[in-house]
Amino acid sequence: MANLVKLVEHGITMARAGDRDDLSRRLEQTRSRLMDPSVRVIVVGEFKQGKSQLINALVNAPVCPVDDDIATSVPTVVRHGSPASAAVLVAGSPGGETELKRVPIAMDELAAHVSEKGNPGNKRGFISAEVCLPRKILSGGLSLIDSPGVGGFNSVHSLTTLTALPTADAMLLVSDASQEYTEPEMRFLRQAMRVSPNVACVLTKTDLYPQWRRVLDLDREHLSEGRQELIPLFPVSSELRLHAARLEDQELNDESGFPQLIKHLRQEIVGNSERNQEKSVRQDLLSVIEQLRLSLKAELAALENPNGTPQLIADLELAKEKSGESRKRSARWQVVLNDGMSDLISDMEHDLRDRLRKIQREAEQAIDEGDPGKSWEQFTEWLEERCAEAIADTFVWTNERAQWLAAKVAEYFDQDEMALPALRVDETDDVMDPVEPMPVLDPGHVKPTQKILIGMRGSYGGLLMFGLLTGVLGMALINPISIGAGLLLGGKAYKEDMQGRLQRRQAEAKNLVRRQIDDVIFQVGKQLKDRLRLIQRSTRDHFTDVAEEHHRSLAESVTAAQKAATTFSSTRELRIKAIRTELERVNVLHRHASALTAPQMVTAKP
Amino acid sequence: MKPVTSAAAELLRETTELYAGDHTALSMLEAYSCRLQEPLRVAVAGMAKAGKSTLLNAIIGEEIAATDAGECTKVVTWYRHGHVPKLTLHPVEGQPRELPIRRREGHLVLTLDGHRPEEVKHLVVDWPSPALKNLTLIDTPGLASLAESVSARSENSMAPDDAPSDADAIIYLMRHLHSSDVKFLEALQDPKRRFSGAVSSLVVLSRVDEIGAGRIESLVSAGRIADRYRQDKKLRRLSLGIIPVAGLLAQTARTLRQSEYVALAELAKVDRSARERTLLSTDIFLASKNPSTVNEEMRTCLVNRFGIFGIRLAVVLIQSGSNDATTLAQELARRSGLDELLDLLQGQFQARAAELKIRSVIMGVDQLLKDRPRPGAERVSPMLERLLSASHEPRELRLLMRLRSGAATLPREFAPEAEQLLGGSGTSVSKRLGLPEEAYQSEIEEAALAAVKRWRTLSEHPLSDRAVIDVCRTIVRTCEGIIEDLQSTADQR
Structure with a gap:
């Protein structure tokens, strides 16, 4: 790593010497990325599978609270840092933008902040907690994220986890050895695979279950049935590992299964991200060097061979013009990107609307079938869950398409081995947040006095009407017939009123559902659109920068060549010499840079 | 046979007559009448x-x-x-x-x-x-x-x-x-x-x-x-x-073998730290040779039938005085929650049981009448309704559920007693009335009468709303049932 930083710094000095501040800026960005590597591994699973204990065993310290009952209520990030410290992230004032505040806390207070006991259901509203530990395993920039367990992957939680996935480099799906994968787990895995292909599965608690090998085989079978045979599956025992650490027993540690998992984390996940990092550094360096070399070479050629200069300049001009084109808005890649994005946005909107409309129809049918007032609470819950499910689907799908589009654009961009821009959009886990909670529906209780009044209203009319009618026959206003009619009509009025109330409640409930769904479409659509626009912008900026640099390099070469043509012969020799040494230095850097990554190819194997 | 059960049998007989000739319906009805006789x-x-x-x-x-x-x-x-x-x-x-x-x-x-x-x-x-x-x-x-x-x-x-x-x-x-x-x-x-x-x-x-x-x-x-x-x-x-x-513990407790007890007793003799070490995980326990008297076959059996926790618990129990297989089995069963x-x-x-079964039968007949309407059904329907309203226990159960869920509300000071009377903590008369098991007949009668009076007062209170009155009526009915039973047993004597 230090080696890389040195190379990049070398490149920066050279770019500065060549008076190319645009190139040196790009390399500076590369350097800052290198200096602060971060590999985020999110640990997910249903509750009580041993996620927190897994992290504790990985870092050999009781950082995440573990309990026999449901323990974790706030996501906790464990990363490298010395000395050990802990903090919670609190959202800023509710009125302001999403500004995060870091509040340092004592290490031993962590449990009180993130556990279900100290902070049930995360009532105190922490965004997340952070723990820094001086551990070797974390030193590569690895940060482990402990997520609150989810009961059944089909709820709103699953959406939260899914939306957090694109920001993570890898995911560990934790399931214990008591049983094979269940349907919700497999469904979640399939969805997660589509968002982030870097998934590993962990089978925990192998110390407790004698048949864990059977379960392991069954799980492997399920994975291969779903064509996920490439997902590695690690059987581990956190208890054994913690015991091994206490007793300093290497053999026990080997038996815990952790060495393989750690190896995977280091070689595959951290290693992969390092290799990717290296690859992108190499690409940055090579492209910078190529551009520096271009102008030097052009000048050198013009100096050495003055007769060929006009031809050289003409060639360069042509190339410059061509590259100038790709800077314009009308460039092919720009068109592909813009068209693709607007297609994607409209498809996404349609998809979301379609899914939610289906839910709306279902909801209306359910409302028609009974009195919505009585079970409104369950009904809202159901609606919320179904919406979350639909949004999760749309989200996964959109994410896939966006990535595909970026790759497509890179293809059009006329340069081989183009680095894809990092499509990292943070802070997406609040997709559902801005939607107002469902309002309360009148449960439809009618007080006895009200009932009497309703009945009276009807019976009064009946009494009067029949009383008058029978009055013609010479009877009193209140007589048995008129009383009977009154009672009859009163009962009827009461029944009709009840019917009317039910219908009104049903209509109101439907209205509420419609409004809620509209709200969801509006808010979530906006969020997703924003996300896509962000991706579009970052893709465009990335490629425009590259085009810009390329163009400038060509322009500089042209000027250099032109300048060379007018150089006096006395200074010419000197200049040639200077350029030769400069070029030699550039070439050395080029050799170093191209030597990167090549020897370190490790074949991925589960 | 309880009167409701015979009423249900009567209902089935009537329905069978009604559906004479319809084989599918008849076989269904026969299944229902079997169900009345069978255990729950x-x-x-x-x-x-x-x-x-x-x-x-x-x-x-x-x-x-x-x-x-x-x-x-x-x-x-x-x-x-x-x-x-x-x-x-x-x-x-x-x-x-x-x-x-x-x-x-x-x-x-x-x-x-x-x-x-x-x-x-x-x-x-x-x-x-x-x-x-x-x-x-x-x-x-x-x-x-x-x-x-x-x-x-x-x-x-x-x-x-x-x-x-x-x-x-x-x-x-x-x-x-x-x-x-x-x-x-x-x-x-x-x-x-x-x-x-x-x-x-x-x-x-x-x-x-x-x-x-x-x-x-x-x-x-x-x-x-x-x-x-x-x-x-x-x-x-x-x-x-x-x-x-x-569950595993309970199953093993009910089927504990002497050989298993012997092996566990051997294990209990092993020095504590060494034992804890072998019981760290199932794999270690299976591979362990300590004590040598417990062979691999036995170890596999123990792990499968007890689980690591079960072995740990059994060893502790043996050490604290469960000296033979029967005592150990009893202790295990008690702790397992079985x-x-x-x-x-x-x-x-x-x-x-009787009421639960009748309920299933009533449902079945009701569905049958709906699915295969026949002329003459009006003869059966009133019986069905009567049976539905006569069977009090299902209503008690439903009310109990509603009380617990908060769907039915009572003034706070009455709620615990209501649950108890409805059989929430046991359906025996003394449990319902909150009396000790050995209470005298006269005591029970007194308590039941007092309960009837109390709940009737509440139901007649002008400020009680409709829902509360319904709850009270069901409870009063329960108490009256208790008194009725008491008197009929007294009469028999």
Whole structure:
């Protein structure tokens, strides 16, 4: 790593010497990325599978609270840092933008902040907690994220986890050895695979279950049935590992299964991200060097061979013009990107609307079938869950398409081995947040006095009407017939009123559902659109920068060549010499840079 | 026979006459009248791998239902009492067939005789076990299984859309409250169905010996977790009670062998730190040679039948004075929560068995009348209605559920007494009245009269609203029933 930083710094000095501040800026960005590597591994699973204990065993310290009952209520990030410290992230004032505040806390207070006991259901509203530990395993920039367990992957939680996935480099799906994968787990895995292909599965608690090998085989079978045979599956025992650490027993540690998992984390996940990092550094360096070399070479050629200069300049001009084109808005890649994005946005909107409309129809049918007032609470819950499910689907799908589009654009961009821009959009886990909670529906209780009044209203009319009618026959206003009619009509009025109330409640409930769904479409659509626009912008900026640099390099070469043509012969020799040494230095850097990554190819194997 | 049971029999007779000539209806009716005579049917349900078959074995007291690390119950299987062991397959179409009985390591081998699981309605096992005399148990495939058709079969059997459920009551197993659990329990109480809440359910927090990595305090934690679920409004609404049970422990306790006891006693003699070391994980325990008197075969047996937690617990029990296999078995059974479960089964289900069964029958007849209307049905309908209103226990159960869920409200100071009177803590007369078991006849009568008076006053209070009055009436009816029973027994003497 230090080696890389040195190379990049070398490149920066050279770019500065060549008076190319645009190139040196790009390399500076590369350097800052290198200096602060971060590999985020999110640990997910249903509750009580041993996620927190897994992290504790990985870092050999009781950082995440573990309990026999449901323990974790706030996501906790464990990363490298010395000395050990802990903090919670609190959202800023509710009125302001999403500004995060870091509040340092004592290490031993962590449990009180993130556990279900100290902070049930995360009532105190922490965004997340952070723990820094001086551990070797974390030193590569690895940060482990402990997520609150989810009961059944089909709820709103699953959406939260899914939306957090694109920001993570890898995911560990934790399931214990008591049983094979269940349907919700497999469904979640399939969805997660589509968002982030870097998934590993962990089978925990192998110390407790004698048949864990059977379960392991069954799980492997399920994975291969779903064509996920490439997902590695690690059987581990956190208890054994913690015991091994206490007793300093290497053999026990080997038996815990952790060495393989750690190896995977280091070689595959951290290693992969390092290799990717290296690859992108190499690409940055090579492209910078190529551009520096271009102008030097052009000048050198013009100096050495003055007769060929006009031809050289003409060639360069042509190339410059061509590259100038790709800077314009009308460039092919720009068109592909813009068209693709607007297609994607409209498809996404349609998809979301379609899914939610289906839910709306279902909801209306359910409302028609009974009195919505009585079970409104369950009904809202159901609606919320179904919406979350639909949004999760749309989200996964959109994410896939966006990535595909970026790759497509890179293809059009006329340069081989183009680095894809990092499509990292943070802070997406609040997709559902801005939607107002469902309002309360009148449960439809009618007080006895009200009932009497309703009945009276009807019976009064009946009494009067029949009383008058029978009055013609010479009877009193209140007589048995008129009383009977009154009672009859009163009962009827009461029944009709009840019917009317039910219908009104049903209509109101439907209205509420419609409004809620509209709200969801509006808010979530906006969020997703924003996300896509962000991706579009970052893709465009990335490629425009590259085009810009390329163009400038060509322009500089042209000027250099032109300048060379007018150089006096006395200074010419000197200049040639200077350029030769400069070029030699550039070439050395080029050799170093191209030597990167090549020897370190490790074949991925589960 | 209780008067309601004979009324139900009467109803069935009338309906049978009505449907003379209709073979499908007649066979259904015959099944219902059999059901009246048979013991109560209790289904054991839950998500895949919740430990249904293990618990079933524990209740029966024999390892007959097959248990495995993978999913193994694929079809609905009934276990009922019979003098000779017999296995009958009921296909969806066609006649039931008897299958040969084979056993492997004590477990019954359930072959489907060439049928695919979806072609089989259910299997019936007749077994000469005393535990099955008053109880027919129904083992069901797991819900939320990866093989969806398996789950569907289970749900269909217990909460069918168009017929009465096969089961009169359900023991629902869950390890933690999972959304699939709530979904299923809610389906049982679906208000859309006319007889919502027809099937009463008891929730068992299962496999509690695995909580907290098998530490010896696991059972204490389990009790705490069960307490938390008891406070959970959602769950209270859906079940009659929640108890933690360590199924594996219970099963082993009921079937403990002398050889196992000897091996455990050997293990208890080993020095403590060395023993803890060998009990760190199952793999280490299996590979260990300490003590050498316990061979590998025995170790495998112990691990499979006790689990790591079970071995740890048994060793502690032996050290603290369980000197022989019988005492150890008793202690294990007590700690596993099985006794408590059996008590609750007795208290909530068995005591109400007649009413629960009648309820299933009423539902069936009602559905039949709706599905196959016949002239003359108006003769049967009033009987049906009468029976529906006469059977008081279901109303009690429903009210109990509603009280617990908060759907029915009472002034706070009255709520606990109401639950008690409705049989929330036991259906015996003295339990209902909150008296000691050995209370005198006169005391009971006095208490019951006082209760009637108290609740009647509340129901007649001008400020009580309609819902409260309904609740009061049901409770008054319960108390009157108690007094009636007391007087009739006094008369007999």
